[in-house]
Amino acid sequence: MLHVSGPGCSSVGQGATQEIGPFIVDTNGHGLKYNPYSWNTEANMLFLESPVGVGFSYSNTTNDYHIIGDEFTANDSYAFLQKWFLMFPSYRKRAFYIAGESYAGKYVPELAELIIDKNNDPSLHINLKAILLGNPESSDAEDWRGMVDYAWSHAVISDETHKIIRESCNFDSNDTWSNDDCTKSVDELIKQYKEIDIFSLYTSVCIGDSASSDNRFTQIMFRPSSKKMPRIMGGYDPCRDDYAKAFYNRPDVQKALHVSDGHVLKNWSICK
Template sequence: MSHQTMNIYNLLIASCLCTFFTYVSSDSPEALRDRVTDLPGQPDVSFKHYAGYVPVNKTNGRAMFYWFFEAMSLPNQKPLVLWLNGGPGCSSVGYGATQETGPFLVDNKETRIKFNPYAWNKAANMLFLESPVGVGFSYSNTTSDYKEIGDDFTARDTYAFIQKWLKRFPAYKENDFYIAGESYAGKFIPELAEVIYDKNNDNSSGHIKLKGILLGNPETSEAEDWIGWVDYAWSHAIISDETYGVISRSCNFSTNTTWDVKECKDGVDEVLKQYHEIDIYSLYTPKCVGNSTLNSSVGLRRFKTNLANLNMMPRLMGGYDPCLDDYSRVFFNRADVQKALHASDGVHLKNWSICNDAIFDNWLDSKPSVLPIYKKLIAGGLRIWVYSGDIDGRVPVLGTRYCINKLELPIKTSWRPWYHEKQVSGWLQEYEGLTFATIKGAGHDVPTFKPSESLAFFSAFLNGSPPPLTR
C-alpha cells in the first residue's frame, strides 16, 4: 500500500470513528442520567433504553414520565415514533410498552418481563409517554391542574414534552417523527398532530419533523362511534333484537339530550350489562375471573361511565390476557423496578396504577369529533393510516368505518385482502389521503393479539406503501 493510499485510508477511518463517537456521545447529561442499566429481569439486548421525568410546566410542577427504546439497529437513521394509549387516563407504559409494542413484555410467571420478538423498535425508535399528568408516574404538584385536564390541556402538555425531550435527546431532532396509538388516543393523536402542524407553520417553536399518524381502534367521532358500538353488539349477537329496536327508536347519539330519554338510557345500559359478562375488548377470549395467582379483580370491575360528559363512551377493563393489567400493576410497583426506571428512589415509592379513574371521571373537554382535524392534516400532506382489530367490541370496526365514510374521501384502491406470511391478515382500502385496514382476529389492543402482523403493518406504514396485497 502506497504512502498516499495509507493516508487516505487513515483519513477515512478517522472520519468514521468521528461520526461514530459523535453519535455515541450525543446524549445530553440529562439523557445519560436517564439511561436504564439495571432493570430487574431484563433480557440481554444490544440497544439502549432510557426512562425518567421531563418537566412540562415548572410553575405548577408538572412532569411527564417516559420510557424510550432506541431502534435495534441504525437508530440515527430510523424514525422516532411517539406511542400513546387512551382511557383517557390509562398508561402507555403499562399498555403499549409492556403489553403490546415494546421490547419487554410483562410475563404471567411471577410478573417478570420477557423479550418481545415483534417489538416495534425493530423498525423505529419508540417513545412511550404516560399522558396526561396523573397517569402512571406522571404528576403535577398543583392539585387544581387535575380539574383542568382534557383534550386541549393534554395536547399542550404533550407538545411541551416533545420539545423538551428533543433538547434532552438532540440526536433525534432531525429524524422523521410519527405518532401512533389506540383507543381514546384516537382523539389525542390528531389533536397533538394539529398543534405540531400549526406550530411548525407559524415557526413559534422548534420544528418537529412530523410525517404522519397511525391510529388503532380509535375513538374518532362520538355519534358515529356510538352507532357503530350498538350495531356491532347487535350484529355479533351480544344483544337481542328487542334491545336493538329500543335503541334504534329512542336514541339520537348526535345530541346530548338523548341521555334524558329513559328508554334510550335503559337500552344502552342493557348493552353494557351484556358486555359485562364477556371481555368487550376481545369478544372470543376468556375474561379474568379472579382465578389467577394474583387473585385479579380486573375482570370483575364494573364499567365506568363519565357522568360529567355522558357522550364519552364508557370504559371497561379487559384484554387478550385479561389478567395482564394485574401483572403490570405488580411489576411497576416493585421498588427495584421503580428505582431502575428513575420513577422513584426505590424507598419512597410511587403508587402506580394502569388507569387513573379520577382522570376519566373528571374529563370535561372531549371534542365530539376529530374528523375536521383529519381533513386539515390530509390537506397538509400528512400520512394517516387507521386500523381496526375486528373482534373489538369497545371501539368496533363498524364505528370506525362510519367515521371514515363521513369524510367522503375518493377511493384510491378498492377493498381487498392484505397478506402476511401468505395468509389473509385483514382487508384494506386506500382513500385519497387515508389508508384503512382491518386486522383479522384481533381485539382492541391489536399488537397483543397479532404481534407479527402488527409489526409488518407498522413497517408498511413507515414505508408509506401498503402491506402485501397478494400471497
C-alpha cells in the same frame, strides 16, 4: 410516539409492556419477557404518559389536575416533545410519527395539528410525517352506533334491546341520556360487557382477581352524564392488566424506575 386508550390509561403499562415494546410483562408480574414483535426493531419509540397523573406521571402544579382536557393534553404533550428534542437534538430532523389507539383518536390529531401550526417557527420544527390510529374514537355518535350494532350482530344484546336503542337513542344529541328508554337499554348493553371481553368475545375473561377486574371496569364503564364511550380494556390475554399492575407496584421495579425509594411506594394502576 405512542398514545394509548383512555382518556387516562398508561402508554407505558399498556403500550410498552403489553403490546409493542421490547419487553412484555410476564405472568403475574414476576418479570419481563422478550417481545419478538416489538416496534423498536423498526423505529425509536417514545411511550408518553398523558394526561398528567397517568401512570407515575405527576405535576407540582395542583391546578393542572383541574384543567385537564383534550386541549390541555395536546399542549402538555407538545411541551414535552420540545423539551425532549432539546435534550436529544440529533433526533429533531428525523421523521416523526404519532401513533395511538382508542381515545388517541382525539389526542393524536390535536397534537399533530398543534405541531403543524408551531412549525412556522423554524426553531420549533418537528419533522412530522404521519399519524397512525387504531380503533380510534373520532366521533362519539358513530362509535356508539357501531358499538350497538356490533353487540347486536354478535348476540350480545337481544333484538328487543337493539330495537329500543335504535329508536330511542339520538347519539348526535347533546341530551342523549335524558331519554329513560335509551339509558336503560344502553345500561343493559354495558352490563353484558362486564361478563365478556369487548375486544375478544369468544375468549375467557380474567377471573384471577375479581376485585381488580371490577375496579378496572368501574373506571371506564358507561356514565349517563357523559357521552364518552366506555373504555373497556381487552386483548388476547385477559389478565394482562393484572400482570402489569403487579409488576409496576413491585418495590424493586419502582426503585429501578426512580419513582420511589423502594419503601414508600406509589400506587400504580393501568387507568386513572
